[in-house]
Amino acid sequence: MSQDKEILLEIKNLKTYFRTSQGEIRAVDGINLTLSRGETLGIIGESGCGKTVTSLSIMRLIKPPSGRIAGGQVIFQGKNLLDLPEQAMQKVRGNNIGMIFQEPMTSLNPVFRIGEQIMETLITHRMLSRAEARERTLDIMSKVGIPSPQIRIDEYPHQMSGGMKQRAMIGMAIACNPQVLIADEPTTALDVTMQAQIINLLYQLQQEMGMSILLITHDLGVIAEMAHQVAVMYASRVVEQATVEELFRQPLHPYTIGLFHSLPCLGGRGRRLEAIQGQVPNPLNFPPGCKFWPRCSLADQRCRQEEPDLVQIDSNRWVACWRVSKAGGDRIKGLPCSSSRDDGKEGKVIISLQEDSQGQQKDGQLALVEGERLDDRGSALIGSGPYSPARSFEKIIEVRNLRKFFPIRRGFWRRTKAVVKAVDGLSLSINHGQTLGLVGESGCGKTTVGRLILRLMEPTSGDVLFKGTSLYSLKGEALRKIRQKMQIIFQDPYSSLNPRLTVGNIVGEALTAHGIARGRERRALVENLFAKVGLSPSYINRYPHEFSGGQRQRIGIARALALSPEFIVCDEAVSALDVSIQAQIINLLQKLQEEMNLSYLFIAHNLAVVEHISHKIAIMYLGQIVEQMPADKLVKIAAHPYTLALLSSNPVTDPSLRGRQPPLSGDVPSPINLPPGCRFYPRCPRAEKRCREENPELLEREKDHWVRCWLC
Amino acid sequence: MFSFWAKSLVEKLITLFFISIISFSVVMLAPGDPSEIDPLNPKFTQEDIQRLRKAFDLDKPLPVQYYLFYKKLFTNELRSYKDNQPVLKKITERFLNSLPLFLVGTLLTWCLAFPLGIQAALRRQSLFDRSTTFFSYFFISLPSFFLAYVLIIFIVKVFNVPVIGLQTFGRESVSWWYLINDRIWHLVLPSVLSAIGGIAILSRYVRSQMLEVIEQDYVRTALAKGLPPDTVYYKHALRNALLPFVTMFGLTLPGLIGGSVIIESIFSWPGMGRLGYDAILARDYPLILSLNFIAACLVLVGTFISDLLYMVVDPRISLISESKG
Numbered sequence A: 001m002s003q004d005k006e007i008l009l010e011i012k013n014l015k016t017y018f019r020t021s022q023g024e025i026r027a028v029d030g031i032n033l034t035l036s037r038g039e040t041l042g043i044i045g046e047s048g049c050g051k052t053v054t055s056l057s058i059m060r061l062i063k064p065p066s067g068r069i070a071g072g073q074v075i076f077q078g079k080n081l082l083d084l085p086e087q088a089m090q091k092v093r094g095n096n097i098g099m100i101f102q103e104p105m106t107s108l109n110p111v112f113r114i115g116e117q118i119m120e121t122l123i124t125h126r127m128l129s130r131a132e133a134r135e136r137t138l139d140i141m142s143k144v145g146i147p148s149p150q151i152r153i154d155e156y157p158h159q160m161s162g163g164m165k166q167r168a169m170i171g172m173a174i175a176c177n178p179q180v181l182i183a184d185e186p187t188t189a190l191d192v193t194m195q196a197q198i199i200n201l202l203y204q205l206q207q208e209m210g211m212s213i214l215l216i217t218h219d220l221g222v223i224a225e226m227a228h229q230v231a232v233m234y235a236s237r238v239v240e241q242a243t244v245e246e247l248f249r250q251p252l253h254p255y256t257i258g259l260f261h262s263l264p265c266l267g268g269r270g271r272r273l274e275a276i277q278g279q280v281p282n283p284l285n286f287p288p289g290c291k292f293w294p295r296c297s298l299a300d301q302r303c304r305q306e307e308p309d310l311v312q313i314d315s316n317r318w319v320a321c322w323r324v325s326k327a328g329g330d331r332i333k334g335l336p337c338s339s340s341r342d343d344g345k346e347g348k349v350i351i352s353l354q355e356d357s358q359g360q361q362k363d364g365q366l367a368l369v370e371g372e373r374l375d376d377r378g379s380a381l382i383g384s385g386p387y388s389p390a391r392s393f394e395k396i397i398e399v400r401n402l403r404k405f406f407p408i409r410r411g412f413w414r415r416t417k418a419v420v421k422a423v424d425g426l427s428l429s430i431n432h433g434q435t436l437g438l439v440g441e442s443g444c445g446k447t448t449v450g451r452l453i454l455r456l457m458e459p460t461s462g463d464v465l466f467k468g469t470s471l472y473s474l475k476g477e478a479l480r481k482i483r484q485k486m487q488i489i490f491q492d493p494y495s496s497l498n499p500r501l502t503v504g505n506i507v508g509e510a511l512t513a514h515g516i517a518r519g520r521e522r523r524a525l526v527e528n529l530f531a532k533v534g535l536s537p538s539y540i541n542r543y544p545h546e547f548s549g550g551q552r553q554r555i556g557i558a559r560a561l562a563l564s565p566e567f568i569v570c571d572e573a574v575s576a577l578d579v580s581i582q583a584q585i586i587n588l589l590q591k592l593q594e595e596m597n598l599s600y601l602f603i604a605h606n607l608a609v610v611e612h613i614s615h616k617i618a619i620m621y622l623g624q625i626v627e628q629m630p631a632d633k634l635v636k637i638a639a640h641p642y643t644l645a646l647l648s649s650n651p652v653t654d655p656s657l658r659g660r661q662p663p664l665s666g667d668v669p670s671p672i673n674l675p676p677g678c679r680f681y682p683r684c685p686r687a688e689k690r691c692r693e694e695n696p697e698l699l700e701r702e703k704d705h706w707v708r709c710w711l712c
Numbered sequence B: 001m002f003s004f005w006a007k008s009l010v011e012k013l014i015t016l017f018f019i020s021i022i023s024f025s026v027v028m029l030a031p032g033d034p035s036e037i038d039p040l041n042p043k044f045t046q047e048d049i050q051r052l053r054k055a056f057d058l059d060k061p062l063p064v065q066y067y068l069f070y071k072k073l074f075t076n077e078l079r080s081y082k083d084n085q086p087v088l089k090k091i092t093e094r095f096l097n098s099l100p101l102f103l104v105g106t107l108l109t110w111c112l113a114f115p116l117g118i119q120a121a122l123r124r125q126s127l128f129d130r131s132t133t134f135f136s137y138f139f140i141s142l143p144s145f146f147l148a149y150v151l152i153i154f155i156v157k158v159f160n161v162p163v164i165g166l167q168t169f170g171r172e173s174v175s176w177w178y179l180i181n182d183r184i185w186h187l188v189l190p191s192v193l194s195a196i197g198g199i200a201i202l203s204r205y206v207r208s209q210m211l212e213v214i215e216q217d218y219v220r221t222a223l224a225k226g227l228p229p230d231t232v233y234y235k236h237a238l239r240n241a242l243l244p245f246v247t248m249f250g251l252t253l254p255g256l257i258g259g260s261v262i263i264e265s266i267f268s269w270p271g272m273g274r275l276g277y278d279a280i281l282a283r284d285y286p287l288i289l290s291l292n293f294i295a296a297c298l299v300l301v302g303t304f305i306s307d308l309l310y311m312v313v314d315p316r317i318s319l320i321s322e323s324k325g
């Protein structure tokens, strides 16, 4: 926002409200943003803080009658877009301002060809004939990196992979060379390697076409890679805005600081995540005063009564917090995920950290908003000492040469035409009280492994031993007994809880079913479990819809713990959660592991999260483990080209590294009709002739480090 | 591609075969016997009954009866128990009477229900939407015979035209112009009546379908591209909203043979509905079973057409990729 840059889009005091049956939601409540020519403005914030509503308001796509833009201005090239007649606004959409959405799967119309959907924009805004538009579309498709556009132009969305669809969406948005591109979570639904490709594509397009990008995301890494300016949103307001370098050097608002500290980062094992307590407030009843105070450790009397405005603190920095000022004080500690943060240079802008004089009163005050206090117990219970991995060498789970093939039947006689080798010769072991992290892109067979280990599915061949007993030889009562010791936590905290049962019943169900406890006794056990996962026991008579995502995941964990299991499969258990909640759940899982000596199989696609929580990491590609090693050595000794690619696809929270070449191109190939030779061969940057002919074995390169690659 | 057709055809034939067995068994095993239709008639001796049973093959074992029945059906030798007329001829006659009623009724239903439903969805919560909602529920809950009588009285009183039957009785020798006019008048009222319920229900369904589709992400994408609202709603949204109705369209086909007993009775319209109803009362097995069989065929043809149309309108259901796999 320095003065010499030309301002292209300016949002002034924008307010967007929704009427609902329960009251008015102020989804965007007076925000100011400026986007300069050729720059990227990143908006970051957790779910529900108003990011999407902001972008839709700019495009005037807020739907009446429930939604309305209640005030403010959106000034684009000197005109207030909010005053334009609808017809003129149509000429702006897609022509001057293009937009990409989060879900490439649902954002393209399934019944029209990709080419048609791109051409349409050109025909509408550029008055091209169909033939001309088709020509242009082919150009655009190659520009956004869609291979063989001549063929793809006549395909339907369902024939393309997620990454390809997102490229098509981008093509559609940039078809008319817009001055502004709004990208609402453009990479959230994609795998890391694809995410790296899309970020790079946007970066290249920006360099080439000089457009400004409004980039909305909840991922600090994506911001670091793309943005010049960053606005942090919390509860419908912007709470901090700065240049990306400033923000990553030294976040100032307590919420921004909390976000940085919630984030597990590669190579940063062994520290506890400093989760922000509590959860984002419900927009129907925002707390009075600063909306962050129920979660803020610095909150004082004034914070609870008066809302701070966004004020300029420095030439490049705006903050909305009473306790951040230009006044002197101690410098806050360095950021966990940074490589260059602790350079000792003192920032000019300092946060004042006087002791909270009302420290004692705080609890009483907090109790006023009980709903928001739910999670505090959880974080209060978690000690703040460093996380100490348990030492144990006794195996609880041993998987031997497991295979699972799914036949694909086609044609008149439904003959097997092909097999999907979802899991193909996989062996691994998990020690007592330890966590094995299983990482890989979507479709590589992670979930199938988890289900096979729990015997929710029969394998094609191979065996799973639980404490030395073969699971697949067990039947009846013996199997039931062992099943009690093995539980699962799912990804989706919304759909995995039965909406018609109270959460108390959900958690206690298994206790009754296994004849362990009923009535008063069961109630006591359930209350105990609730306390253990950091939920108030008084909530047992409520229904799942009354809880937030993080709380529901806690309920899922309590349910898994009900039968005192020894082993739990966590299948993407934190993937759907916001970073601050994710940190709480990760801490909870670690605390429970220490207290109850649990063993986990932790399945996830986020390498940083897996590294943080695991003792051992296995990297999976197309049904096979390609590398396995102790988690603390991941960054140091990773050798397999695929692991290296995953590591460098992981967005780093360091803006000085932007513009990197994405390490991998292309999608994960389908596991049908795999090529002979190394499965990674078609995408491997180091592939040689031998790789094409023979699949390498998983070999122990040095102690505890297994790699499947000819060159390692 | 071919394998899909072949498979679908074989599947349908097998289904038809089982339907024929089941419907035959149900009718035959139901208590009562066609020969007992008039047991109190003193002229009906035991020999007469035997003779009748023999003539209708009723003395043979069931599987043989089954075989003979369908053989006769396919060779057009089947005759009604009641008046010994060829069954297919009777059906054709009535079918031709029912056809205009069905066509006009269906046409009215589909042509009106869609615009109404779409507009109601696009102008959600408007006066238009509220009033169509009100009238839909009003007509859905009103019994059709009641409405029929109200309308008949109204039309006869106001326009002074007779509306009962196929045409006005006893005026066969008047000018062709008068004749056409007369037929149309007779056709309009029963068609409208049979359409009203359909319009009320279908337009509700169209409205909710459309409402669901305009909330979809791809509609938002289309708006964000700057397309005019008409293109967004009538191209992007409508095409998707229509998908489920393609299935329904195939399923209206059996309506050809069903007809509405109530409407046909009120208007003394000699149509299919009445034919079936009377056949059941008279235990006219050949007629009942033939109607049943034709209805089954129509249902299967209807689903087949639906499958085909679905493939045309929904690219996700593609035979080519199915066989390529």
Ligand SMILES: Nc1ncnc2c1ncn2[C@@H]1O[C@H](COP(=O)(O)OP(=O)(O)OP(=O)(O)O)[C@@H](O)[C@H]1O
Binding pocket: A018, A019, A020, A025, A026, A027, A045, A046, A047, A048, A049, A050, A051, A052, A053, A054, A066, A067, A218, A283
């Ligand atoms: N059509 C609507 N009707 C009512 N409330 C709405 C509507 N759209 C959004 N909201 C509310 O506005 C608030 C902000 O929503 P928004 O979608 O902008 O969040 P977001 O920051 O984009 O979150 P996410 O990261 O989940 O995409 C939320 O509380 C949401 O429930």
Ligand code: SF4
Binding pocket: A253, A254, A255, A290, A291, A292, A293, A294, A296, A297, A298, A299, A300, A303, A308, A320, A321, A322, A323, A324
């Ligand atoms: S104003 Fe007070 S409560 Fe809000 S962020 Fe600053 S210190 Fe925390």
Ligand code: SF4
Binding pocket: A640, A641, A642, A678, A679, A680, A681, A684, A685, A686, A687, A688, A691, A696, A708, A709, A710, A711
């Ligand atoms: S074996 Fe060859 S293709 Fe496979 S990962 Fe190693 S270098 Fe790449």
Ligand SMILES: [Mg+2]
Binding pocket: A051, A052, A053, A184, A185
């Ligand atoms: Mg959003």
